[in-house]
Amino acid sequence: MNSLIHARGLIKRFEGFTAVDGIDVDVRAGEAFGFLGPNGAGKSSTMRMIGCVSPPTDGVLRILGMDPRRDGPRIRARLGVCPQLDNLDPELTVRENLTTYARFFGIPRRVARARADELLDFVQLSERADSRVEPLSGGMKRRLTIARALVNEPDLVLLDEPTTGLDPQARHLVWERLFRLKQQGVTLVLTTHYMDEAEQLCDRLVVMDGGRIVAEGSPRALIETHSTREVVELRFPTDDQSGYADKLAGIGDRAEVLPDRILLYVGDGDDALAEVHRRSLSPASALVRRSSLEDVFLHLTGRTLVD
Amino acid sequence: MTPSLQVMEYHLVNYRRTWRASVLSSLVLPLLTMLGFGVGVGAYVTGGVEGVDYLPWMVPGLIASTAVQGAIGESTWPVLSSFEWVKTYFAQSAAPLRVADILGGHLAFMLFRVLTSVMAFLLVAALFGALRSPWALAVLPIALLLALAVAAPVAAYTASVSTDMYLAILIRFAVLPMSLFSGVFFPIESLPEVLRWVAFVLPLWHGVDLCRAATLGIDPGPGAVWQALYLVAWGVAGWFLAHWRYRGRLVI
Ligand SMILES: Nc1ncnc2c1ncn2[C@@H]1O[C@H](COP(=O)(O)OP(=O)(O)OP(=O)(O)O)[C@@H](O)[C@H]1O
Numbered sequence A: 001m002n003s004l005i006h007a008r009g010l011i012k013r014f015e016g017f018t019a020v021d022g023i024d025v026d027v028r029a030g031e032a033f034g035f036l037g038p039n040g041a042g043k044s045s046t047m048r049m050i051g052c053v054s055p056p057t058d059g060v061l062r063i064l065g066m067d068p069r070r071d072g073p074r075i076r077a078r079l080g081v082c083p084q085l086d087n088l089d090p091e092l093t094v095r096e097n098l099t100t101y102a103r104f105f106g107i108p109r110r111v112a113r114a115r116a117d118e119l120l121d122f123v124q125l126s127e128r129a130d131s132r133v134e135p136l137s138g139g140m141k142r143r144l145t146i147a148r149a150l151v152n153e154p155d156l157v158l159l160d161e162p163t164t165g166l167d168p169q170a171r172h173l174v175w176e177r178l179f180r181l182k183q184q185g186v187t188l189v190l191t192t193h194y195m196d197e198a199e200q201l202c203d204r205l206v207v208m209d210g211g212r213i214v215a216e217g218s219p220r221a222l223i224e225t226h227s228t229r230e231v232v233e234l235r236f237p238t239d240d241q242s243g244y245a246d247k248l249a250g251i252g253d254r255a256e257v258l259p260d261r262i263l264l265y266v267g268d269g270d271d272a273l274a275e276v277h278r279r280s281l282s283p284a285s286a287l288v289r290r291s292s293l294e295d296v297f298l299h300l301t302g303r304t305l306v307d
Numbered sequence B: 001m002t003p004s005l006q007v008m009e010y011h012l013v014n015y016r017r018t019w020r021a022s023v024l025s026s027l028v029l030p031l032l033t034m035l036g037f038g039v040g041v042g043a044y045v046t047g048g049v050e051g052v053d054y055l056p057w058m059v060p061g062l063i064a065s066t067a068v069q070g071a072i073g074e075s076t077w078p079v080l081s082s083f084e085w086v087k088t089y090f091a092q093s094a095a096p097l098r099v100a101d102i103l104g105g106h107l108a109f110m111l112f113r114v115l116t117s118v119m120a121f122l123l124v125a126a127l128f129g130a131l132r133s134p135w136a137l138a139v140l141p142i143a144l145l146l147a148l149a150v151a152a153p154v155a156a157y158t159a160s161v162s163t164d165m166y167l168a169i170l171i172r173f174a175v176l177p178m179s180l181f182s183g184v185f186f187p188i189e190s191l192p193e194v195l196r197w198v199a200f201v202l203p204l205w206h207g208v209d210l211c212r213a214a215t216l217g218i219d220p221g222p223g224a225v226w227q228a229l230y231l232v233a234w235g236v237a238g239w240f241l242a243h244w245r246y247r248g249r250l251v252i
């Protein structure tokens, strides 16, 4: 078995509430794998089981070929974890956060110091090495948490919403660093709400909703299977978009009526838009774009993703 | 063992920021209390207690009480913060540490803190001539035992609550009475029967009694062994309780 993560019928219940409802997952070495889903889908619960801090309620789970119930510490020694909420020590310096954490892995002090400097360079925090963590910006803290997850040179890195709450610049910096890790052959498992993040970073992903996996594949394959090539977004100058749905019937594969706009799933966006105008409908705005994972998600769950 | 030491090392690094102030206060506090209680109050207690001058009689009680105060200080707010505010424990559980390592390392640090403040107190007491026997050095292991007997169950309590309101309740309804009725300032023989039982049940009085025998150089008799074992029992039971509560909060 060369899966780093192997799950069959994995279940997590909290006092009767089922957060993860029987999922099957395999992640191979060198892969970047994503869990995509709305709030409460069960992403973090899954990540915490994989991180061996939360015992599965039922099902099979093997991490790095070992059983989390028995080999927790041995597995965690080879994992890097960036949790959804930063739990850095705000009173320690940036460097001390890395060196003290490295000690938990039995890394000698001198090595820990050298590695901390390397990692701070990697996440571009070298200049702040000796400042306390507390006043750092959200983006800097996130990068430090990611650096901390790498301090033991892990085989498998778990990132729970690595870029949520970051401004676009900070987000792109994190993506770029994660992409480099991936190129170095590190296996990445991440959760995200961001479709573009999943498309950029993940070789393969699963869409979760209500504790279950509702679709799985590469971003490309998912778009091809669950959406059309292009999407036309129409906004009509009214409070009730649904009145226009009938008038658009027959254009493209299907239409999705949202509170503020209507999406038409079509093969050729320009043709579709021409047809809209031919029917003398005049939307306040019209946008033709390529189909994205967001559309896949909308199709699968009937909901938009909102943070 | 080693993983616990790594956890303790983290707490020591954290302590490095404040150690100066903390060492200063562990010197100033005994100084002030000895001036105030020993010299000031002692002047009223003429004839001493149980045939001993008031100052040397009271100092071992205060040392034991310092150990307990330190143990409680370290096992309340810092523990709650590690669960709720800074979430140190959760960061640690993602590393290859077990619950026992996380708890053990933190308790070891608490004992270290108690040891330093008790050492400071002993030093000040020696300078005031309040120690009557070289057996006074036995106060150090006694204080450690007493600190464990208090810190472990209090950590278990803290791990079971979610806001520091419950910590304030603990201080008011458990710690304050324990400090008053455990023979620190006056012999428990002057207490009514019921309150004397409070002293017997809680750990502090046993620590006070053992420390007093040590600094006064009195042979405590075989009862001392039972008192020490009683403190061990508090420590062991506290450890298992705390481990159970920590597990319930960290492994979910
Ligand atoms: N410790 C817990 N006790 C009880 N319920 C929990 C616990 N942890 C999670 N849940 C519930 O399980 C469900 C899934 O939570 P989870 O955190 O895994 O979702 P998520 O996909 O990570 O969501 P988000 O995008 O908001 O982070 C939620 O309904 C949540 O309330």
Ligand SMILES: [Mg+2]
Binding pocket: A043, A044, A045, A084, A160
């Ligand atoms: Mg989550």
